[in-house]
Structure formats: C-alpha cells, structure tokens
Amino acid sequence: MQTQVVVVGGGPVGLFLACELAEYGVRTVVIEAQVAVSHRPKATTLHARTVQCLVRRGHLGGLLGARDPGTGGPASSSFHFAGIPGLVVSAPASEPEPILKCPQDELERLFEERARAAGARILRGYRVVEVRQTPGGVHVTAEGPSGRVSCAGDYLVGADGARSVVREQAGFTSRSYPATVSAMAGDVGLVEPDALRPGWHRTRRGWIVAKDAPEGTMRLRTLNCAGAYATRHQPLTLQELQREVSWIAGRDIAMTSPRWLSRFSDFSRLVDSYRAGRILLAGDAAHLHFPIGGQGLSTGLLDAVDLSWKLAFTVLGTAANTLLDTYDRERRPAAQRVIDNTRAQLALMRPDPALDPLRSLFAELLARGGESGVLGSMISAQDAVLPVRTTDASPWEGRFLHNVALTTREGRTDVIGLLRARRPLLLLFGGRGSSDLEQAAERYALLRVVHAAPIPELACEALLVRPDGYIAWAAPGGAGLSSTLTAFFGAGTTEGDLVKSASVGRIH
Incomplete structure (x- = not known):
C-alpha cells in the first residue's frame, strides 16, 4: 500500500488522528493489532481543555449536555486531588461542561466511524513487525489475517501505547521514573455486597477505590505503597486481588466472578523528542504516568489535536518547513507537567502518618476553594500557554481563545x-x-x-x-x-x- 500517513495504533489517539487527517484530505492508513474495539474498562474522563478542543473540531455531538452559551456563571464540576475530594474544575459559561464522563471504547467507536467515513483505511488484526525510515518516507510491515502487508508513506505516527513498537524500532530515547508502588484493578462480584461500598477508601496500608460496575459487580483499584512487586509483569489472579484488598482494608473481603484483572504501577516515561525525522509519537507511546486524576486520555488526545493540523498542512504542502518541530516543543512540556503532578499526588497518597498534616491542609484548602483554581486548571490543562516565538510577543500569543x-x-x-x-x-x-x-x-x-x-x-x-x-x-x-x-x-x-x-x- 502507498499512502501519505501511516498511523500505528487504533486506540482513541490513533483513531482521532486518522479522522482529522482524513477530513483534511490526507490519505491515511491505520494499523491496529486488535480485531475490534475492546470492551475492557479503560479511561472514562475527558477534561475541560480536551472537551473544548474536540468540540471545536466538530466532535462529541450527542455526548455533551446542552448549555446556553453566555448565560449564567462559569460551569464547574467536582473532582478530586490525590484522592482528596473538593477539587472544583471550572470552565467559562460559553464553553461545554468542564468534565465529560465517557467510556474510552465509546469514543473509539465514534472516531473510527468518522475516520472511515472520511476515507481513512483501518487495518484491524495486524501487528507491526518492522518500522523503517528512509530519506523520502517510511515503510511499515505488519502481519495479520491475510498474511504480511507492507505500507509505505510520507510520515508515520506511533500511537501504539506504552509498549510501542514504533518507539522501540525507531530508536527514540526517553527518561524514565522507576516503579515504586504496586496497584491492581479488576471487576469482581462481592460475596457480601455490603463488604465494600463505592468510594475512595484510605487506610494505614494503602488505598481501595471502589465503583459500581455492570451486572452487579464492583470495579476495584488498589494502591500498595510498600514497593513494586517483582511479579508486576505477570497475570493477576483473583486470589491475589482478594488478598490485596483484604490486607489494605484490614478485614476479609471475599470475591467471585473476576473479569478484566490487571496490574499497574507508577512507572513513568517521557521520550526525549516526539519526532525523529518522518516518525512522530503521540499518546502513551510518548509519555506514561501514574493514572491519578484521569489525565491520560485527555493528554493523548491533546497530542493528536496539536499534531493533526500541523501534519496535514505539512503533507499537503501548506506549512512552513519547521511547523512540525513545534509539535515537540508544545506537547512534551505538557506531558512533563502531567508526570510531575501525578507524582506529587502519589506522594500525598502514601500512607505515612507524617503526611497527615499535609493531607489535612490540602483538604482544608480545597474545601475553602483556595487551591481549586490553580489545581483545577492544571488537572484540566486549562492553564496551558504555548511557547511564544519572539520576546516582544503580544500577551495573547500562545493562549487559548475561549468561545465568544x-x-x-x-x-x-x-x-x-x-x-x-x-x-x-x-x-x-x-x-x-x-x-x-x-x-x-x-x-x-x-x-x-x-x-x-x-x-x-x-x-x-x-x-x-x-x-x-x-x-x-x-x-x-x-x-x-x-x-x-x-x-x-x-x-x-x-x-x-x-x-x-x-x-x-x-x-x-
């Protein structure tokens, strides 16, 4: 196949990028290992700046509640910081609601449908085995249901997640932060339904986050700050999850009917550059962080928002030669900020009694609204100001233009x-x-x-x-x-x- 842009990875970031490129008229091919959109529970939160950007691109129709722009005061939603309730995330009255709760798989289906309608070709069930760059383009080889396929293009975007084949084969270097905690996740049935109620539960041993899930099950997340488990790369069993939850809770909590069991940690990584010639990275392929604050999906989609028009104009010959270089300069600092704030939140969540006064102070500040503006803007990426080109730039340059x-x-x-x-x-x-x-x-x-x-x-x-x-x-x-x-x-x-x-x- 000959195309203009090859996107490796058909998650929300890759599919959104393909949708945008195709609607600009760029010939786009997506290569995805999964044969269909996964129903596995993943991200569910879109923060304010991401919602604002997607709405400006004509997305999210039908998912957002109707608001009458310009009426009333700013919209706000309640959230949390390091598991401490009371964080208020606000947006101007002329903008959509500042937090949209939407399962990731629903977004993926919407993006894929729109990408296909715009002319993007999506190859599902194909796993990339080779990535090669030449002075004039890129070549990707993948294996799937019909055997081996080869795709040549002008540019390649790796949106293939934390274990990115594109990142590894293209030789991207990165800075990493080693794992210091162990975490587990899964949907289970509780033998005694009242043994654990929905909510954030902190004990002297760690955290349990419980949420009602379909079919009468409970969606659990655990955090054990004693250290990273040596077995963190092995499949999780129901017995291990039950033992962990019971240990953190300090009482036996019997479980049954396990589904979607997994492990994760606070291992973090940020590539040293988002671009290597004609190969670019986006989403988890470029950055990885502890999943606190619901920032992962939004950060990846904002990568795609920034990259899509720059790459499209470059391919179509309507961009300056250096426009693609601004992608790294604008998005890598944003990812570093997310890594830093998630590490800060994790520090507050560690069950050290010496941190109790600090947690109490944050709880008081959030309750009074004193820190909600700063922290809410940071978590929702509404504090982002892009680098300016000159020292005498207008104060408006680099700022987001709210809807007026x-x-x-x-x-x-x-x-x-x-x-x-x-x-x-x-x-x-x-x-x-x-x-x-x-x-x-x-x-x-x-x-x-x-x-x-x-x-x-x-x-x-x-x-x-x-x-x-x-x-x-x-x-x-x-x-x-x-x-x-x-x-x-x-x-x-x-x-x-x-x-x-x-x-x-x-x-x-």
Whole structure:
C-alpha cells in the first residue's frame, strides 16, 4: 500500500488522528493489532481543555449536555486531588461542561466511524513487525489475517501505547521514573455486597477505590505503597486481588466472578523528542504516568489535536518547513507537567502518618476553594500557554481563545462555529490597520478572514487563531502578521495552488 500517513495504533489517539487527517484530505492508513474495539474498562474522563478542543473540531455531538452559551456563571464540576475530594474544575459559561464522563471504547467507536467515513483505511488484526525510515518516507510491515502487508508513506505516527513498537524500532530515547508502588484493578462480584461500598477508601496500608460496575459487580483499584512487586509483569489472579484488598482494608473481603484483572504501577516515561525525522509519537507511546486524576486520555488526545493540523498542512504542502518541530516543543512540556503532578499526588497518597498534616491542609484548602483554581486548571490543562516565538510577543500569543459570540458581516456566530472548518482564522475587529492585515493574508488561501464587531473583553484589533484554538498572533503586539504567517504556513498558497491537489479540496 502507498499512502501519505501511516498511523500505528487504533486506540482513541490513533483513531482521532486518522479522522482529522482524513477530513483534511490526507490519505491515511491505520494499523491496529486488535480485531475490534475492546470492551475492557479503560479511561472514562475527558477534561475541560480536551472537551473544548474536540468540540471545536466538530466532535462529541450527542455526548455533551446542552448549555446556553453566555448565560449564567462559569460551569464547574467536582473532582478530586490525590484522592482528596473538593477539587472544583471550572470552565467559562460559553464553553461545554468542564468534565465529560465517557467510556474510552465509546469514543473509539465514534472516531473510527468518522475516520472511515472520511476515507481513512483501518487495518484491524495486524501487528507491526518492522518500522523503517528512509530519506523520502517510511515503510511499515505488519502481519495479520491475510498474511504480511507492507505500507509505505510520507510520515508515520506511533500511537501504539506504552509498549510501542514504533518507539522501540525507531530508536527514540526517553527518561524514565522507576516503579515504586504496586496497584491492581479488576471487576469482581462481592460475596457480601455490603463488604465494600463505592468510594475512595484510605487506610494505614494503602488505598481501595471502589465503583459500581455492570451486572452487579464492583470495579476495584488498589494502591500498595510498600514497593513494586517483582511479579508486576505477570497475570493477576483473583486470589491475589482478594488478598490485596483484604490486607489494605484490614478485614476479609471475599470475591467471585473476576473479569478484566490487571496490574499497574507508577512507572513513568517521557521520550526525549516526539519526532525523529518522518516518525512522530503521540499518546502513551510518548509519555506514561501514574493514572491519578484521569489525565491520560485527555493528554493523548491533546497530542493528536496539536499534531493533526500541523501534519496535514505539512503533507499537503501548506506549512512552513519547521511547523512540525513545534509539535515537540508544545506537547512534551505538557506531558512533563502531567508526570510531575501525578507524582506529587502519589506522594500525598502514601500512607505515612507524617503526611497527615499535609493531607489535612490540602483538604482544608480545597474545601475553602483556595487551591481549586490553580489545581483545577492544571488537572484540566486549562492553564496551558504555548511557547511564544519572539520576546516582544503580544500577551495573547500562545493562549487559548475561549468561545465568544461574534457579530460578523455574515451574521452572528461564535469561535467554536468558525473553527469547525479546520482552517486558521484571522479575526479583524475593525482597527485602523485592518485593510493592511487583510492584504497580508491574501496570499494564504488556507486562511479564513472574518470581520467582526469589537469584543471589549478581548481588547485587541486582530487575532490569528490556529485550527486548534490557540492564538498565534494578536494586534497590537510584537512581530508583524506577515512574519507570523510565514513562520506557520511558509511563503503562502493561492487558491490556484490548492486546486492543483485534489486532496486539499477537503479543506473548506
């Protein structure tokens, strides 16, 4: 097979990326070892910034509750920090609810359906055995139901999880943090249903997190801070899980009907670079952390949000040569921040009596709301500010543009509605230099120019908004619009140039 982008890994990150690339018109092939979407319990939380980005791409329809933008105050949801309740995660009133609870397998099915509809080819049941990079492209060999297949492309994205074959074969180096705790998970039936109630249970020996599961079972997670088990790579048995839960609880808790038993730990890893030539990594293939705070799925999807438009524009010839390099510069620090905050939360969760005063202090601060703003923004990735290009950049550059209502020449709309076209957006608010800015944008057919009435809370004359919702440039401010457009999109692309490539016709 000959394609433009090969995506290895058909989990939520790989399928979302394939969906986005295909809708841009990029020929995309996904290679996935599983023959179907797994029903195994995995992540269920999408945090605010991820929800906001996905909505701007036209996803999550039907999963989010209806809100009337601009009415009432900010939306908020209750969460936890290091197992301590009281964390409040908020989002502006014009944005969707800040936390979406949705099983990962449901998201995967939605992304796969949309990816196929957009023209992506998804090969299920094929396991990658070789990854090779040449100066002009990449070659992937996989084995599956019909034997061995070979796929050549311009670029390869490894979204194949923590045990990434792409990462290993492409020679990515990484920094790792060794495992210090042992954790178990599984769905079980309790012989005595009242032996353990749903919730977070902390004892002097560790933690048990219990949640009601389908068919009258209980979904359990344990945390034992005594150290990493030597057997952590071996299959988990019901007897081991029962023994662990009973030991932490300090009483016998009998179980039956085990399902989805597994082990995990706080082993963490971050690759030294997300890019090696024509090979890029995303999701757990690039970063791994202790699963506290429900940040793993969101972090991986934000990788794909950042990468998708940059890779699409690069493949289609509408990007500057250095645009793909910004993927690593923007997403690797974000992953490091997640690794750091999960390690901090784990430190608070260790059952050391000496930490009781610190836990009490955090509980008091969260109860009073004193730390919810800082911690809530961190957990939900709403505190993310992207690196700026110049020292004299506008204060708006690198910040996320929240949804605001806009009155344009074509009528009323909002930021979410405008960004669903997946194109960079130049908003002109009627400043004295609007005509000059519009003239500078003329050689970029990919750029959508919108004249809008001034917005008092924005207090700027113009904004250049990236397809992912972040502000690339603002006026008044530092560098000129022309230099910013060149840095992102090269010398420019006219409508005639776009028509030459049939695939680019999807960029509308």
